[in-house]
Each structure stands twice: as C-alpha cells, then as structure tokens.
Amino acid sequence: MITLSEIKGILNNPSPEFLEDLAQQSKQITQQYFGRTISLYAPLYLSNFCSSHCTYCGFHSHNRIKRFKLTDKEMHQEMKFVAGQGIENILLLTGESYNVTPLSYLKQAAGAAKHYFPSIAIEVHPMETQEYQELFEHGVDGVTVYQETYDRSRYAQVHLSGTKADYDYRYATAQRAAQGGIRSISLGILLGLADVAEDLLALYQHVHALEKNFPGVEYSVSFPRLKPIKGENFAKCYVDDRIFIKIICLTRILFPRVGINLSTREKPQLRDRALELGITRMSAGSNTSVGGYTLKSSEEQDPQFDIEDHRSVKDIITLLKQRNFDPVLTDWRRIENKIP
Amino acid sequence: MSTTQTDQSETLQDTPLVIAKKSFTNRFLLGTGKFKNKIDLRDSILASQTQLVTVALRRIDLERHEENILEYIPENVTLMTNTSGARNAKEAIRIAHLARESGCGLWIKIEVINDSKYLLPDNEETVKATETLAKEGFIVLPYMYPDLYVARALVKAGAAAVMPLGSLIGSNQGLKAKEFIKILIQEIDEVPIIVDAGIGAPSQAAEAMEMGADAILANTAVAAAGHPAELAQAFHLAVQAGRLAYLSQMPLPQDIASASSPLTGFLYES
Numbered sequence: 029m030i031t032l033s034e035i036k037g038i039l040n041n042p043s044p045e046f047l048e049d050l051a052q053q054s055k056q057i058t059q060q061y062f063g064r065t066i067s068l069y070a071p072l073y074l075s076n077f078c079s080s081h082c083t084y085c086g087f088h089s090h091n092r093i094k095r096f097k098l099t100d101k102e103m104h105q106e107m108k109f110v111a112g113q114g115i116e117n118i119l120l121l122t123g124e125s126y127n128v129t130p131l132s133y134l135k136q137a138a139g140a141a142k143h144y145f146p147s148i149a150i151e152v153h154p155m156e157t158q159e160y161q162e163l164f165e166h167g168v169d170g171v172t173v174y175q176e177t178y179d180r181s182r183y184a185q186v187h188l189s190g191t192k193a194d195y196d197y198r199y200a201t202a203q204r205a206a207q208g209g210i211r212s213i214s215l216g217i218l219l220g221l222a223d224v225a226e227d228l229l230a231l232y233q234h235v236h237a238l239e240k241n242f243p244g245v246e247y248s249v250s251f252p253r254l255k256p257i258k259g260e261n262f263a264k265c266y267v268d269d270r271i272f273i274k275i276i277c278l279t280r281i282l283f284p285r286v287g288i289n290l291s292t293r294e295k296p297q298l299r300d301r302a303l304e305l306g307i308t309r310m311s312a313g314s315n316t317s318v319g320g321y322t323l324k325s326s327e328e329q330d331p332q333f334d335i336e337d338h339r340s341v342k343d344i345i346t347l348l349k350q351r352n353f354d355p356v357l358t359d360w361r362r363i364e365n366k367i368p
Numbered sequence: 369m370s371t372t373q374t375d376q377s378e379t380l381q382d383t384p385l386v387i388a389k390k391s392f393t394n395r396f397l398l399g400t401g402k403f404k405n406k407i408d409l410r411d412s413i414l415a416s417q418t419q420l421v422t423v424a425l426r427r428i429d430l431e432r433h434e435e436n437i438l439e440y441i442p443e444n445v446t447l448m449t450n451t452s453g454a455r456n457a458k459e460a461i462r463i464a465h466l467a468r469e470s471g472c473g474l475w476i477k478i479e480v481i482n483d484s485k486y487l488l489p490d491n492e493e494t495v496k497a498t499e500t501l502a503k504e505g506f507i508v509l510p511y512m513y514p515d516l517y518v519a520r521a522l523v524k525a526g527a528a529a530v531m532p533l534g535s536l537i538g539s540n541q542g543l544k545a546k547e548f549i550k551i552l553i554q555e556i557d558e559v560p561i562i563v564d565a566g567i568g569a570p571s572q573a574a575e576a577m578e579m580g581a582d583a584i585l586a587n588t589a590v591a592a593a594g595h596p597a598e599l600a601q602a603f604h605l606a607v608q609a610g611r612l613a614y615l616s617q618m619p620l621p622q623d624i625a626s627a628s629s630p631l632t633g634f635l636y637e638s
Contacts, residue, residue: 059592060538060539063402063403063404064403064592065402211455243484244481246484285484285487352404353404354403354404358427359426359427361425361428361453363462364462
C-alpha cells in the first residue's frame, strides 16, 4: 500500500511533466481494463427529508428548505422521464431520515424503478445487513455511501447530529451492504473537507480492506469537490483542477479495475478532459432536487448541490462518440437476486 | 483450413474445429466488449473472419432505444452469450435462461467470477453451472482456470469445449499458464481446448496454436488497438500460422542438447 508521504509527494509535486506522466499511465491502464467505454447513470432524488445535521449539505435538517417525498405516482413520473432520456442505470437518493424513508419506502421505490431501469443503486441512510439483503432481493444492485472524510475529529465537527454523526456505523456500511449481497459499492470522500492526502490514504485502505473481504463486489470511487452552498464556504482546503486530476490518475494507477465516477457537479470543460484520464462512469442530464425532472419548476427547487454540467444525456452521448468513446447505457440485465 | 504446398506434392489437410457437432473453418473467436464504437466491432469481426463471437448478455439491449450490439454481428456468425456479472453458478444459470428467453440461442460461455480485482474464474461454481445448463440442452463453453481435474469434471458435466485462461483477463500477458494449458491439450481429447483471456498479441495466439490449442479467443487487445480491424486480421493470420505449424509437426524446442550422446555414445564406438 502507498504511504502517506508518497501521496503527499505526488500531490505536492509541481512539475507539469510529472503530472503528464501520471496522466499517461492512468490513461493507458484505464483503456487496458475498461476499453474506450464510459458508463452513464443519472441520480433521482426521492426525498430531501433529513434528520442529520451535516454543515456542508444543502439538505441538512436545520436548513429551511421545502421538504418533499415522492409518492408512488410521482416516482413513476420521474422515473419514466429519466428512462426516456436513455438512462438505464439509476441512482435513487434520499436524505438521511430513516423515519420518513424507511425500508418499506425504499422497497417501494425499487419496485417502481424495476419497471424502467435494468440497474438500480441507492444512496440513502445507512442500514443493517438484513435490510440490504431485502433491498437486494427487491432488485437493488448497488449502494453508494461516502464517508465524506476519514478524519475523525473533522468528521465530528461537520456531522453534528443524526445517524450520520456515528462515524463507525457509517464506516461499516459498505461491509453490511456487501454482506447483504449488493453487487456494486461506491465509496467517496468530499474533497476539501479535511486533509486530502490523509483522506485519500484512508479511502484506499477502506477499498483495499473491502476488496480483501468481499472480492466479488465491484467497487467504484467518487471524488466530489466541496462546493459553497448559498455563498457559504465549508472547505478546509481548496482542491484545484491539477490536484483533482492527480487524485483521479493516482487512484487509477493503484486500483486498475476500480470504477471512477464523475458527477455533473464538475464543469463540462473538466469532465470532457477527465474522460481520457481514468474516469469510467459519468452522470448525465442530472437534476439534484426532489421532483426536479418533471414535478417542480426551477424556482421551486432546492438542489442538494448545484450542477455545473447541464448538458442532456443525448448531448453527452454525442460528445462521447465524437471523442471515440462508446457510451454504455446497458450494462446489466436484471436477474432475480437471491442470496446463495 | 486447407493448405497447399506448391513445391511439394503432399497437402496438409486440416479438419474443421467442431464444437457440439457444428463445424467452424476459422479457429479465431472474438469477444465484443470494450470497443470504442460498434463500427470498429463489425469491421473487426469481418477482418478476423471469425465465425463465433461472444457477447455479454448484460450489454445486449433488445427492448430499448440504445443501438443494439447484435445488429453489428453478421448473420453467418454464431453468437455465444456470456454470463459476465455472474458471481456464482445460480446467477450464471439465470443469465443463461434470460439469454435463451431473449432469443440469443443456446450457445453459452460460462463466466463465473467472484473476484473483481483479478477477475479469476471460480472453477467450482463453473462446473456446477456447466452441469445444469448442459443437461438443459445448452451448448456450454466454460471459461476456467487451467486445472486438469476441473477440466475433466467439465467434460463429464457436458461442456462442449473447455476454455482455459492464458493469463488474467485484459492483461495482454499471453500464455502465463502455458505449462498447465499444455497438460489440458495433452489430456483432454473429448472436446476442443480454446485458450481464452490474456492473449494480447498475435504472436501469443500463434504460440498457443503451435502447442496444439484448438482455437483462441481474444477481445481486449483488438478492442483497445489503434486500428482494431487490422489487429483482428493479424490475429486471424497468426492463428492460421500457428495451426499450420502445429499440423506440420514442427520440431519443438528441446530443454537439453540432443546432437550427441555424451553418456551412451561410447556403446556404439567401434
């Protein structure tokens, strides 16, 4: 495993030639293991009710935003729209409120999503192994759970209350999901929340430990950069584009087969370049508000974070083809999930 | 393949590759993943002259709007669906059933992989899936780690061919498992041995064919090449060359010198 001082050395190296070399290696490895393909997915927010207070998040419980939870009919309407854009991998999201969006609600959402999407992932409050197993059997194949930061003291500073304040329970979420049969797990850190090198090392150790204990799971990682919300800045450090690209390339070199996701919170100019460097999955045509695709006008929306890349799924597909990439929409055929 | 030696009267006649009673005159199989676009895929199929391609069911979109990969596979090419994504025998079996229900036919390449880091096949689960699917009438070609016991079990389970890996999937490392594949070639004569995975260069394909492998399957190397169709053609030629070399009973490299008999030569001295 790489050491902290090695990561720091890489992130702090100012040489353009060094960065170019890193990028060339990353590109070569990515093309060897993934070919020239990019998988596409979209988020769909089911609810923004939240009982956790995470200072940096637009949905946190103390924020005075309008709270919504989609009804069954509304879910279908939103899902039908997203599927109509060409998306086949859906990421269903909620805030961290077990009471408002309990297991039964998530099962209902998975049941609805099965009508439209071959592949369903969730990014919701952490749950127990048994609950993941039930969701798996209801058609959920993927779980996304970001630790945000692995720095315990910083974690406590920014996660003030609610279930998310429990560092250890969140850390073990990926393990519980894997035990519940989930096929793909996505981890991530919110860049800027704490020391980047330390968080990267801890993320790598987390992925490594999961690979060792649950080798059958497909892992991917995300590196969202912390953004100001309504002008308020929560970042402890600024992660510029060069550091950001280095993080992608270093991750690719260390984990050749791990997927690397890139969301629409990054600008189109950067997304278009990052394509060549190690990214394997992109969101497209995204909206990060509950009901944002069809139910709420833009004035009525309170997004979790602001989107920088507003291009449609169709635009992204065209772009990928122009760049000699195969946009992969279909990457799973639903089979009846059963725990062996 | 038949060959004519113009300077000699003798002609080396090859027999076709026969899998489940179906004859193939071409011994190169192509995987269809990782191509940057489907035109490259179609051109590579044509340039390689392959008669058997494998497609992951997870990538086949029959009902929806995305351009369907199957439209790029010529009609005279046999389609073999693979069970990519299956982590155990039960999932492989379910995927095979879905493939049949989707009209993709009965040719199934079993891939049971429960390790996302190395993508090594789970031999035990592969045998189980082979047994069930072969009984159900599928034509089963299992991808496996080259282990003689497992190869025998696969034959007994009804496999139509055995597909040992050359090296890790997508690694382009060639015949890392060469010595063990040789054992399979020597010992398994009931069904063809098709070397799958890790074949990164035509020379590696030729080497496997020279050893007596019945066919080669490649994918990543072709898909990732700057000019996929040209590399596909190169693979076709290399597989032909390797096959011809094998048929020619080419003298194999020896580990010890054989020009003289230092230990027993004295027995023949007058």
